[in-house]
Amino acid sequence: MSQAQQTSAPHLSVVIPAYNEETRLGESLRRVLAYLAAQSYDWEVIVVDDGSADATGRVSEEIGRGRACRVLRNEPNRGKGYSIRRGMLEARGRYRLFSDADLSTPIEELDKFWPAVNDGYGMVIGSRALPDSNLEVRQPFYREMMGRVFNLFVRLLLVGGIRDTQCGFKLFTAEMAESIFPRQTLQGFAFDVELIVLARRAGFKVAEVPVRWINSPASRVSAWRDSAKMFLDLLRLKFQRTK
Numbered sequence: 001m002s003q004a005q006q007t008s009a010p011h012l013s014v015v016i017p018a019y020n021e022e023t024r025l026g027e028s029l030r031r032v033l034a035y036l037a038a039q040s041y042d043w044e045v046i047v048v049d050d051g052s053a054d055a056t057g058r059v060s061e062e063i064g065r066g067r068a069c070r071v072l073r074n075e076p077n078r079g080k081g082y083s084i085r086r087g088m089l090e091a092r093g094r095y096r097l098f099s100d101a102d103l104s105t106p107i108e109e110l111d112k113f114w115p116a117v118n119d120g121y122g123m124v125i126g127s128r129a130l131p132d133s134n135l136e137v138r139q140p141f142y143r144e145m146m147g148r149v150f151n152l153f154v155r156l157l158l159v160g161g162i163r164d165t166q167c168g169f170k171l172f173t174a175e176m177a178e179s180i181f182p183r184q185t186l187q188g189f190a191f192d193v194e195l196i197v198l199a200r201r202a203g204f205k206v207a208e209v210p211v212r213w214i215n216s217p218a219s220r221v222s223a224w225r226d227s228a229k230m231f232l233d234l235l236r237l238k239f240q241r242t243k
Contacts (some may be wrong), residue, residue: 008069009174013093017083018101022059022214029063030101035107037127045069048087051077081184081191088172088181094217096177100168102216109211113171121194122176122204125162126169126211133164133210142188146227153231154193157238162208165192169211176204190233195238 014032018025029047036043043184045064049057051074060071074083074092083171084098095117105126127133129151147166154165160192170192172180180198198205 006159009092009094010044011094012039012043012108012237013088013091013096014043014045015048015051015084015087015091015096016101017075017080017087017098018052018056018060019049019080019083019189020052020054020056021057021101022052025056025058026063028101029060029069031103032099033063033067033069033105035110035162040096044091044093044121046087046091047071048083049073050083051075053169063166064242077237080189081188081194082187084191085181088177091177093172095171096174097171098168104216105167105169105211107211109169110171112209112211116207116209117171117173119205119207120205122173123199123206124171125168125192125196125206125208126165126167126213127208128167128211129163129211130208130210134212135215136212137215150227150230155235158193159196162196164208165196167211167213168192170195176202185234188229188233190230190237193228193234194237 003100014036016032018099029045033047034052036045044071045068047060047069049060049071056161057071057073064071072086074086087094099105099107110124116124122127128135128150151163151165159165166189179202183198184194196206
């Protein structure tokens with residue numbers, strides 16, 4: 001990032017990937033904008049409409065009109081990993097957060113991340129698996145068990161010491177985002193693991209912070225189809241790591 005860009009950069013960028021989210025995104029986006037409006041720093045919001053077939057893009061534009069909010073569109077649908085990569089590379093903030101459109105992790109949980117940033121961590125990830133995590137509404141039992149098995153494989157194959165790689169609430173410094181996102185390759189839901197692998201390879205510190213979390217029953221993740229793809233992606237990452 002050039003000196004001129006640094007001077008004009010907002011303190012925070014919030015990237016929200018969205019696919020067919022017209023019914024949920026409006027409330028979430030209003031809540032994010034209200035939270036940011038109450039902060040003392042400047043900010044921007046980037047909604048990445050991932051080839052939605054509904055009015056996701058229009059809803060985002062209407063709510064964000066007149067504010068530091070813009071909408072990017074993918075054509076066709078490209079996947080969550082691609083959408084977040086695009087949003088992060090388009091963002092200008094000195095710090096860059098991505099958040100799921102359903103706000104399962106409430107935007108107010110961001111307040112818990114700043115101490116880790118001040119301690120020099122380049123990546124701060126929300127966690128549902130730490131002792132102080134607050135799961136107000138839990139996933140169905142079978143989803144929790146599948147998540148635990150997936151995390152076990154993550155720790156055995158790729159990333160030790162991280163209890164929850166998949167929570168959709170992660171903060172990056174601009175330096176780290178501009179270092180790792182150009183090298184991100186996975187477009188599906190296992191991209192979170194790839195980001196942590198890339199961060200550690202590049203020497204960035206990664207912090208895991210307990211968050212409040214409320215399961216959304218309308219999850220876009222297929223318990224079986226997407227889980228199979230994620231396990232295959234883990235194997236691809238393991239192979240790439242050992243080449």
